[in-house]
Amino acid sequence: MPQVPALPSDDARLPPSLPGGRHCANCGALLQGEFCHDCGQSVRSVLRPVHGMIEDTLDLVANWDGRVVHTLPPLLLRPGFLTLEYFAGRRVRYLAPFRTMFLLCLAAFFLLPMALEGGDAADTPVHVTVSGETFQDAKTPAEVDRLLKKQLKQFAPTQQIPVVGSLAAQQLDKVRLQLTREAMQRRIALGDSTAVVPQTVADLPPLPAPRVPSEAARSNPLDMAWDAQKHPVHVSWLPDFLNKRMNRSLQRMHDNLAAMKGPGDHSAVQARLLGQVFAALPGTMFFMLPAFALLLKVMYLFRRRLYVEHLIVALHSHAFLFLCLLLGALFQLLAMTMASRAPWLSTPLHWLIGVLWIWAPIYLLLMQKRVYRQGWPMTVLKYLIVGWCYIWLLAFAILGAAAMGLAE
Structure with a gap:
């Protein structure tokens, strides 16, 4: 039976050693440690037992955890410390600026929607109001009718909203029945003997017929009657596939806005749209980094610093802001969780x-x-200018993220 040759050892796989030590297996450079100073290859072979790979993995995780401990406290409490350390060349102990910002950005925008939601929207009771006025304030049956018609006007356009399903329609019928019953009871209390309190939805008078939109309204994507299939928006200099994609996005935005304008409880729609906006924000914020670094470059043009240096400042600044957002979201979630217990x-x-x-x-x-x-005078002045410009850029970024969220 032929014998399987054994794998060569690490020393056997290296090129012949010259007087003075071992040489790199990749480039032949003289080795002075565990890594080649010329090409960076490790002295260790990849052909090792499994326990050696597990040891390397645990060492990498432990090293990463150590860098987190050295990075996050000064990032939160020592302004400019990490940036100056990075400029001075002391970088091994800390997480890289881009990785720090990226991880904190994802974590912050993952927890922030839950902290802002404040609970399950489905458990929130629906309260019916009459535009700040109640039927009890009415002094005559005619005034009761005026308030009832004013409130019922919002139910007529519901038939034009494509996202209203059967369950939402049933809920709206219940609200309409409740309003009509309250109005009729108030008329009876005012001495109107002709008033009849409806018992079921079938006893209610039919809603007024929806208005017939004009041709201009049908072609307007901002109008509730617009339909992308019947009246698509077409830009002549765009290719067909981009026009189709634009119309699909416009139709989604149109349906989402129609759901927000419709009567009833909007909390579920708002929660969904808020989640879509926060899902789009991390990608949007990456466009803010080079813009913020460019602002710093312009403000400190005569300091003769490279653009990359300003980009490092922008990365650490955004990482700090995302860390504050993350901590704020954690504190808010903890307060919500402990509200009943402590x-x-x-x-x-x-x-x-x-x-x-x-x-x-x-x-x-x-x-x-x-x-x-x-x-301090020049620092404060430039800080205010950069801050004012950045707020405008941030506003446009949030609007862009909101538009992308509505288009989903």
Whole structure:
């Protein structure tokens, strides 16, 4: 039976050693440690037992955890420290700026919608109001009728909303029945003997027929009567596939806005749209990084710094902001969770959220002062200019994310 030859050892796979030590198996350079200084290849062979690979994996995880411990506390509490360390070449102990910003961005926008939701929207009771006025305020039966007609006007366009399903229609019929019963009971209380309280939805008078939209309204994507299939928007200089995609997005935006304008409980629609907006925000925020770095480059044009240096400042600044958002979302979720078990925790947790809001602008000002090392008057002036421009850029970014969310 032929014998299977054994795998060569690490030393056997290296090129013949010259007097003075071993040489790299890849490029032949003289080795002075566990990695080749010329090509970067490790001395260790990849052909090792499984337990060796497990040891390397555990070592990588432990090293990553150590870098997290060295990165997050100074990122939150020491303005400009990580940026100056990075410029000085001391980078091994800390997470890379882009990785730090990316991970914190994903974590913050994952938890923030849950913190803003404030509970299950399905458990929220529906309250019926009459435009700030109640039937009890009416002094005559005619005034009761006027208030009832005013309130029922919002139910007529419901037939034109394509996203209203059968369950939503049943809920709207119940609300319409409740309003009519309250109105008739008020008329009886005012002495109107002709008033009849309806018992079921079938006893209600039919809704007024919906208006027939004009041709201009049918062609307007902002009008409720618009239909992308019948009246598509066409841009002559765009290819057909882009026109089709644009019309699909416009139809989704149209349906979502129609659902928001329709009567009834909008909490479920709002929660869905909010989730779509927050899903689009992380990608949108990546466009803010080069724009913010460009603002810093313009403000400090005569400091003769490379654009990459300003980009590192932008990465650490955004990483800090995402860390504040993440901590604020965690505090809010903790306050919501402990509201019934330990309500006394709510006040200090909200105080911590307030501290984060106050600390964020102070941190960014101190960071700009320590990194660029200018006097306080010029630092404050440039800080205000950059901040004002950034707020406008952020507003456009959020609007873009909202448009992308509505188009989903």
